[in-house]
Amino acid sequence: MILVTGALGQIGTELVLALQEKYGNDKIIASDLKEPENYHCKFEKCDIRDIETYERINNENKIEIVYHLAAILSAAGEKNPELCHDVNYNGLENVLKTAKKYNQKLFCPSSIAVFGPDVPKEMTPQNVELNPKTVYGITKVKGEELCDTYFKEHGIDVRGIRYPGLISWKHKPSGGTTDYAVEMYFDAVESGKYECFVNRNTRLPMMFMDDAIRATLELMDAPLDSLNYHSNYNLSSMSFSAEELEKEISAHVDFNCLYKPDYRQDIADTWPISINDDDARKDWGWEPKFDISKMTEEMITNLRRLNE
Incomplete structure (x- = not known):
């Protein structure tokens, strides 16, 4: 069990x-x-x-x-x-x-x-x-x-x-510093606008x-x-800035993002921009399948379906 x-x-x-x-x-x-x-x-x-x-x-x-x-x-x-x-x-x-x-x-x-x-x-x-x-x-x-x-x-x-940072259309998280990426997708589809709690240049490792x-x-x-x-x-998959994610989403949805960093910006600033995961690839054959474009297509398609 x-x-x-x-x-x-x-x-x-x-x-x-x-x-x-x-x-x-x-x-x-x-x-x-x-x-x-x-x-x-x-x-x-x-x-x-x-x-x-x-x-x-x-x-x-x-x-x-x-x-x-x-x-x-x-x-x-x-x-x-x-x-x-x-x-x-x-x-x-x-x-x-x-x-x-x-x-x-x-x-x-x-x-x-x-x-x-x-x-x-x-x-x-x-x-x-x-x-x-x-x-x-x-x-x-x-x-x-x-x-x-x-x-x-x-x-x-x-x-x-x-x-x-993990991104999914099945569950809207709360309490995490990388949650802005998930929230951006949800709010883009639901209302076409989002107030982001990190600045536009914040770049962090993410994964679908x-x-x-x-x-x-x-x-x-x-x-x-x-x-x-x-x-x-x-473990690594992709890294992107908040603004890069905004632009990727805007290719699918009429979307406006306003940046208002709060205390979570200080947390994000201490974290890496990208991760070396050579050991995972060597030891157990890890390899990601999703990049930001493929992930965005999946997120937008499924969130639109949920909002119908």
């Missing part, structure tokens, strides 16, 4: 569907803080900070693989640093302790937020000193270290990706969700002995 924590979030929403397609509906259990109505698979309400409930769910359902997506994201984390640490680190530790107890295989994602302003901005390499300046980034660095400890000391097969889900499944399927890293693979 497979458990997905944070199943109602941006990644979890689509990962659950992909796992159901791959393994069958009856093999997947979703969990999150609030139980939704009319959900499409078995659901267990759970706060990962509550280890007793989390352990019970794992024991009763004989969970063998966990995709641990429950987290507080970057912008939300800066507003509530104590909660960010509690969920992203203490919650992760509960997941790892349970994995040790039941000998589970784990996917525990990280983020480009682990990189501080002192790393090379262009093609940030896999191995650099990690000195993030955000609470979210710090929790992700600690999380990578904790996962590596459980791999080395307890033999837990834990794997993870440093996700870039279809690629991110595929990368996640490919990493989990890779032979363990082929992996030179575990919880912290760099």
Whole structure:
């Protein structure tokens, strides 16, 4: 049986569907803080900070693989640093302790937020000193270290990706610094205008969700002995500025974007412009399928359909 924590979030929403397609509906259990109505698979309400409930769910359902997506994201984390640490680190530790107890295989994602302003901005390499300046980034660095400890000391097969900004038409996210890219698409189709919270020249690594889900499944399927890293693979697809995205969208929709940077600009300024993911390509054959043009066609087509 497979458990997905944070199943109602941006990644979890689509990962659950992909796992159901791959393994069958009856093999997947979703969990999150609030139980939704009319959900499409078995659901267990759970706060990962509550280890007793989390352990019970794992024991009763004989969970063998966990995709641990429950987290507080970057912008939300800066507003509530104590909660960010509690969920992203203490919650992760509960997941790892349970994995040790039941000998589970784990996917525990990280983020480009682990990189501080002192790393090379262009093609940030896999191995650099990690000195993030955000609470979210710090929790992700600690999380990578904790996962590596459980791999080395307890033999837990834990794997993870440093996700870039993720873009999807199926779920409008909240609480992340790269969310402007998703919001720009949604608002362009719905109203033809958007107020962007980063400046027009802000360039960040991004990825279409279809690629991110595929990368996640490919990493989990890779032979363990082929992996030179575990919880912290760099992953790359494309990088573009907010203005470049605006122009790409404007080729499909009558669209006006106003730039009004807020506190999230300071977060974005500490992150890389592009990522070197040679190790992921070499170790488990990663290769993206979407660029900004192909992604924009998919986003606009599907959002128009949803708004009909």
